[in-house]
Amino acid sequence: MTETPYTLYKKLFKHYNKQNWWPVDKKYHEENKTDPRFEIIIGAILTQNTAWSNVEKALLNLKSKKLLEIKKISKTPVENIAGLIRPSGYYNQKAVRVKNIAEHFKQKYNMDLNRFFNRKTETIRKELLSLKGVGPETADSILLYAGNQPIFVVDAYTKRLCERIPLNTKISYEHIQHYFQKEITKKHSNSEELVQIYNEFHALIVVFAKNICKKKPKCQECIIKKICNFSKKTI
DNA sequence: GTCCAGGGCCGTT
DNA sequence: AACGGCCATGGA
Numbered sequence: 001m002t003e004t005p006y007t008l009y010k011k012l013f014k015h016y017n018k019q020n021w022w023p024v025d026k027k028y029h030e031e032n033k034t035d036p037r038f039e040i041i042i043g044a045i046l047t048q049n050t051a052w053s054n055v056e057k058a059l060l061n062l063k064s065k066k067l068l069e070i071k072k073i074s075k076t077p078v079e080n081i082a083g084l085i086r087p088s089g090y091y092n093q094k095a096v097r098v099k100n101i102a103e104h105f106k107q108k109y110n111m112d113l114n115r116f117f118n119r120k121t122e123t124i125r126k127e128l129l130s131l132k133g134v135g136p137e138t139a140d141s142i143l144l145y146a147g148n149q150p151i152f153v154v155d156a157y158t159k160r161l162c163e164r165i166p167l168n169t170k171i172s173y174e175h176i177q178h179y180f181q182k183e184i185t186k187k188h189s190n191s192e193e194l195v196q197i198y199n200e201f202h203a204l205i206v207v208f209a210k211n212i213c214k215k216k217p218k219c220q221e222c223i224i225k226k227i228c229n230f231s232k233k234t235i
Numbered sequence: 236g237t238c239c240a241g242g243g244c245c246g247t248t
Numbered sequence: 249a250a251c252g253g254c255c256a257t258g259g260a
Contacts, residue, residue: 048242054257055241089257093244135243155241206241215239 003165003227005183009197012204015223019203022145023052025063034069037113037146038105042068044141045097045133046088057087070111073102097133104131117147124149136173144202150194152180153202157209164213164230 022040029036039059046055061084062068067076082095109115117124124147128139136154143149154176162171169179184201188194212222219231 044241047240049240050242050256051240051258053240053259057258087257089240090242090255091257093255097243133243137242141241153241157241202241210241 003167003224005167005180005201006187008161008165008167008224009184009201009204011224012208013200016204016207019200019207021199021203022141025059028063028068032066032069035113037117038070039068040146041101041142042073042098044138044145045094045101046085048090048094048138050089054087054089058085058091061085061087070102070105073099074106093133097131100133101131113146117149121147121149121151125151136177140177144195144198148195150181150191150198152177152184152198154180155202155206157205157213158202160209160215161205161213164217165224165228 022043024036024039024043026036028034029039042062043055043059046058059068062073065084067073067081067084073081076099078095078099081099082091085091085094085098088094105111105113105116116127121143125139125143128134128142129136134142140151140153143151144153154173158176158180159171161167162169162176167179169175180201181198184194184197188197212218217230219225219228222228222231225231
């Protein structure tokens with residue numbers, strides 16, 4: 001009995017339950033008539049190699065100035081954006097990235113994210129990757145959580161799990177993504193089901209890796225220590 | 236004080 | 249293709 005991404009997903013879901021990602025302030029967007037997908041896009045940039053608690057502070061600063069929309073950000077000087085997103089770290093480069101992306105959506109789609117997302121997944125992905133500051137993980141997070149596209153997001157946590165748990169994949173972004181999607185699609189072919197599974201699975205991996213499978217893991221508390229090689233070294 | 240967090244770019248090998 | 253240096257804050 002070997003572990004597969006699907007059996008791993010089932011175990012994590014059973015233990016940690018639904019995570020309801022991506023965390024977004026729905027009430028704010030209802031009251032201000034703004035597009036929550038833009039908050040997800042900005043959040044995906046701001047959380048690059050950064051703790052989410054710091055991203056929350058930066059997003060709150062943007063909201064307090066009512067800047068969390070495409071038109072407003074594209075009009076704001078980068079220095080002002082940098083000051084507001086300072087808590088999220090790397091604030092100078094992230095300010096440039098955030099503004100460039102807002103300008104892209106403004107110029108090419110007239111601020112209508114429906115027009116941007118309502119195309120083939122691969123087409124959207126290539127366009128996202130062409131933007132400076134958007135690499136594979138950021139692009140796929142935006143595709144999955146803002147665009148509801150069936151894409152599995154790989155992050156540092158996912159790579160760490162793959163290094164520790166015996167899974168049949170090489171440790172690179174493309175290999176892991178292809179392997180996970182191949183295994184999950186053996187069980188589910190419906191696109192909307194896949195979106196839900198990829199959504200929950202990635203969120204579950206983050207929660208599990210944050211709390212248990214850390215750099216210095218808490219193997220005693222781990223629900224899958226039996227199938228993990230790494231835990232045998234550390235216990 | 237040290238380590239780390241929901242990466243990506245750019246230059247070098 | 250793969251790797252190292254760099255970007256930076258705030259919490260543990």
